Amino acid sequence: MNKGEIEELKKPIIEACIKSAKKIGWSDAMGILRGTLFLESEPLSLDTLAERTGYSKTTVRTNMNYLENYGMAVRVVGPVGKQHRYKQHRYVLETDPEALMRVILSAAKEDVHSVLQALNQIEKNIEEHKAEAEHMSAIISKTKQFYEEMNKILDLMNKYPLKELIERLDRNEK
Numbered sequence: 427m428n429k430g431e432i433e434e435l436k437k438p439i440i441e442a443c444i445k446s447a448k449k450i451g452w453s454d455a456m457g458i459l460r461g462t463l464f465l466e467s468e469p470l471s472l473d474t475l476a477e478r479t480g481y482s483k484t485t486v487r488t489n490m491n492y493l494e495n496y497g498m499a500v501r502v503v504g505p506v507g508k509q510h511r512y513k514q515h516r517y518v519l520e521t522d523p524e525a526l527m528r529v530i531l532s533a534a535k536e537d538v539h540s541v542l543q544a545l546n547q548i549e550k551n552i553e554e555h556k557a558e559a560e561h562m563s564a565i566i567s568k569t570k571q572f573y574e575e576m577n578k579i580l581d582l583m584n585k586y587p588l589k590e591l592i593e594r595l596d597r598n599e600k
Contacts, residue, residue, distance in 0.1 A: 433478075439464045450533065455481055455489045460498060460519065469502040469516035490517050497529040523588045531584050538577045545570045 427435075440461030447457030458479050463470060470478075475486045493499035494517070502516045520526055545566055552563050583591060 436461065436465060452492075453489065455479070455485055456492060459486065459489050460493060463499065463517060463519045466518065469500075469518040471514055471516045475517065493517075497525055497532075527588050528584070531580055535577070535580050535584075538573050538580060542570065542573050542577065545573065 440458055443461035443464070444454050444457035447454065447460070458481075459475060462475060462478055472483050472486050472490070475481075475490070476483045479486065481489075490499060490501070494501050498520055499517050500520055502518060503513050504516065520529070548562075548566055549570070552566065586594065
């Protein structure tokens with residue numbers, strides 16, 4: 427299979443990664459780079475990623491640093507060349523299920539925490555203007571309950587390894 431055929435096979439995962447990146451406010455470059463790393467058997471260098479994506483090496487480095495900081499990619503530093511005097515940064519996607527679960531749960535927790543903070547602030551503001559905002563209070567209360575329950579679910583999910591969590595849920599389902 428040639429390089430073009432392999433890239434064509436990867437197209438759906440790259441498109442999914444772009445869509446996912448956009449959904450959480452990341453650049454298309456982050457989605458394309460993440461998608462490009464999928465199904466790779468070896469870590470890819472900045473030069474290779476730049477060549478495959480058409481982005482500058484600076485754009486690739488910046489976005490790979492973000493992906494690494496988010497826990498979605500891992501930097502592998504190894505010797506390059508015959509004399510091994512130089513080291514090269516190469517990247518691979520994080521594949522450990524537990525690490526990926528923590529990344530996803532962390533993003534969800536941030537979102538839930540942000541909404542809960544906003545709801546608490548609105549609740550305080552409503553108390554100051556109770557007469558005008560009574561109808562909002564019921565809506566906020568119901569919404570806040572949902573986000574507090576989601577927060578608890580995320581905390582519980584974070585408590586167990588992925589396989590154990592699935593086993594526990596499967597057992598309770600029966």
